[in-house]
Amino acid sequence: xxxxxxxxxxxxxxxxxxxxxxxxxxxxxxxxxxxxxxxxxxxxxxxxxxxxxxxxxxxxxxxxxxxxxxxxxxxxxxxxxxxxxxxxxxxxxxxxxxxxxxxxxxxxxxxxx
Numbered sequence: 001x002x003x004x005x006x007x008x009x010x011x012x013x014x015x016x017x018x019x020x021x022x023x024x025x026x027x028x029x030x031x032x033x034x035x036x037x038x039x040x041x042x043x044x045x046x047x048x049x050x051x052x053x054x055x056x057x058x059x060x061x062x063x064x065x066x067x068x069x070x071x072x073x074x075x076x077x078x079x080x081x082x083x084x085x086x087x088x089x090x091x092x093x094x095x096x097x098x099x100x101x102x103x104x105x106x107x108x109x110x111x112x113x
Contacts, residue, residue, distance in 0.1 A: 035067075037066060037067025037068070038067060039066065039068040039069060039109075040066055040070070041069070041070050042057075042069040042072065043074050044071070044072070044074065045074055045075075045076055045078050046074070046075050046076065046078050046079070046080050046081050047080055047081035047084055048078065048079075048082075048083075049081065049093065050082075050083075050093075054093065054096055054097050054100060055096075055100050058097075059100075059104065061104075062104040062105065066106065067107060068101075068108060069101070069109070071108055071110050073111075
């Protein structure tokens with residue numbers, strides 16, 4: 001029975017590419033690698049955003065350890081903001097979002113629906 005359990009554990013560890021030592025696991029748990037950082041949903045509601053707001057939000061996310069954002073432009077019945085979807089100003093905001101995310105080490109994924 002003991003051999004089966006040991007074999008199963010070793011097989012499971014090899015599925016991840018390599019077996020980590022207890023010390024490695026402890027270190028990764030205490031200080032997770034970037035690949036383990038959580039992501040958040042980022043909803044831009046009806047054009048209600050600004051470059052200053054984008055920067056403030058992304059800096060706060062980076063400060064608390066967020067790894068990335070799934071960005072989605074939405075219309076939820078709130079009053080229309082100053083940035084019309086797909087306008088030149090909107091494209092400038094998206095470029096700013098991408099540049100700031102890069103500066104802060106955050107990843108961005110754009111929702112396409």
